[in-house]
Amino acid sequence: MTTPPPGIDPDHARTRLQEWTVVDVRTPGEYAAGHLPGAHNVPLGSLRRALPALRAVDGGLLLVCASGNRAEQARADLAEHGVQASVLAGGTRGWTERGHGLHRPERGRSRSPWAMERQVRLAAGAAVLAGLGLGLVHPAWRLLPAGVAGGLVFSALTDTCGMAALLARLPHNRPHATDLDAILARLGSARG
Incomplete structure (x- = not known):
């Protein structure tokens, strides 16, 4: 061996x-x-x-x-x-x-699970869209897409992903x- x-x-x-x-x-x-x-x-x-x-x-x-x-x-x-x-x-x-x-x-007829990278893209995109939409109701909601953007920059600089760490804790993961x-x-x- x-x-x-x-x-x-x-x-x-x-x-x-x-x-x-x-x-x-x-x-x-x-x-x-x-x-x-x-x-x-x-x-x-x-x-x-x-x-x-x-x-x-x-x-x-x-x-x-x-x-x-x-x-x-x-x-x-x-x-x-x-x-x-x-x-x-x-x-x-x-x-x-x-x-x-x-x-x-x-796996029979079960749906194929998504890769973590795809789950992160969905969560980030949904948070940005929600923040932009809710920002029309109240300007403070615009901080949500700004936070996601900051998280993505931090993720790229550190080669880590906090959102992936959170998503990994979901039951299907x-x-x-x-x-x-x-x-x-x-x-x-x-x-x-």
């Missing part, structure tokens, strides 16, 4: 995917929309709860998200707790851009406790 290097390119990851335990730190909705083959879904907000299972993994950990940002945050958090992991460069976007397929489980328990049990018994 080999430990993957700190950041790995999708082509290299594809050739050695069976050697590592892949942990997708996106929301359950994003994960269900498509993930790397064999990936386990442990959302970023559940990472601390997963520490014992992640420590028990034999072999290397490869962290994945949509672009690599959340996976890098997860890698830093895990490193603070003595767990070494690597990040898939470019995330699932980079993976698919290289022509590698994602696993999309059959959180795993059910039983789902997470099953994932952690599988992780605890995973052998790179």
